[in-house]
Amino acid sequence: QVQLVESGGGVVQPGGSLRLSCAASGFTFSDYGIHWLRQAPGKGLEWVSFIRYDGSNKYYADSVKGRFTISRDNSKNTLYLQMNSLRGEDTALYYCAKDLAAAGTSYCFDYWGQGTLVTVSS
Amino acid sequence: QSALTQPPSVSGSPGQSVTISCTGTSSDVGSYNRVSWYQQPPGTAPKLMIYEVSNRPSGVPDRFSGSKSGNTASLTISGLQAEDEADYYCSSYTSSSTPHVVFGGGTKLTVL
Numbered sequence: 001q002v003q004l005v006e007s008g009g010g011v012v013q014p015g016g017s018l019r020l021s022c023a024a025s026g027f028t029f030s031d032y033g034i035h036w037l038r039q040a041p042g043k044g045l046e047w048v049s050f051i052r053y054d055g056s057n058k059y060y061a062d063s064v065k066g067r068f069t070i071s072r073d074n075s076k077n078t079l080y081l082q083m084n085s086l087r088g089e090d091t092a093l094y095y096c097a098k099d100l101a102a103a104g105t106s107y108c109f110d111y112w113g114q115g116t117l118v119t120v121s122s
Numbered sequence: 123q124s125a126l127t128q129p130p131s132v133s134g135s136p137g138q139s140v141t142i143s144c145t146g147t148s149s150d151v152g153s154y155n156r157v158s159w160y161q162q163p164p165g166t167a168p169k170l171m172i173y174e175v176s177n178r179p180s181g182v183p184d185r186f187s188g189s190k191s192g193n194t195a196s197l198t199i200s201g202l203q204a205e206d207e208a209d210y211y212c213s214s215y216t217s218s219s220t221p222h223v224v225f226g227g228g229t230k231l232t233v234l
Contacts, residue, residue: 044124044225044226044228045160045168045211045213045225045228046225047222047224047225050222059220060220061220065220095167095168100170100173105222106156106173106215107156107215107222107223108156108158108170108173108174108213109158109160109168109170110170110173110179111170112167112168112169113167114167115167
């Protein structure tokens with residue numbers, strides 16, 4: 001069965017950095033685009049970033065552009081999110097989610113991980 | 123303020139039907155059939171319930187159905203069950219520059 005497992009969250013000071021990972025299994029990772037989304041405590045869902053199945057295109061929300069970098073290693077079935085210059089408003093549960101469409105971009109998320117919590121606080 | 127507008131809460135008794143609306147604009151819901159609905163029980167990750175307006179992924183009960191009219195999409199849950207109590211979020215592709223997907227603020231469904 002499809003599994004996505006995030007890791008790398010934690011407490012970091014404003015201005016600091018973190019690298020999140022998302023280990024995938026149960027499907028052909030290299031065939032699908034993968035997204036990062038986040039949910040601040042008690043709030044709704046926010047799309048953060050997307051990387052195409054082959055890593056050829058990457059997209060970011062305006063709120064993280066220039067600070068976050070998405071990448072993937074298809075040989076390791078793993079997605080990453082490098083987060084720099086972190087701010088208080090980045091505090092959230094970060095989910096990785098598989099795109100519904102193979103070799104495309106549907107912006108529909110058919111499988112989600114359980115999330116990893118990032119807390120930005122001094 | 124979310125890009126798509128959902129009612130903050132809805133409620134119904136077991137066996138009844140409820141409908142959750144999701145209102146967008148001609149740049150998103152009104153122009154594309156890329157509306158999805160997600161169910162999120164407390165403390166869990168979201169789960170896809172409806173995609174492309176009205177399609178159900180394998181394993182989702184047929185009590186859940188989706189539709190769209192103009193700039194408003196709707197999720198209807200018939201034969202309410204206690205396990206349906208959760209937050210529900212709609213999303214839509216948007217032709218606006220990034221983000222290419224927008225969400226509603228979520229609707230809390232209470233089964234009385």
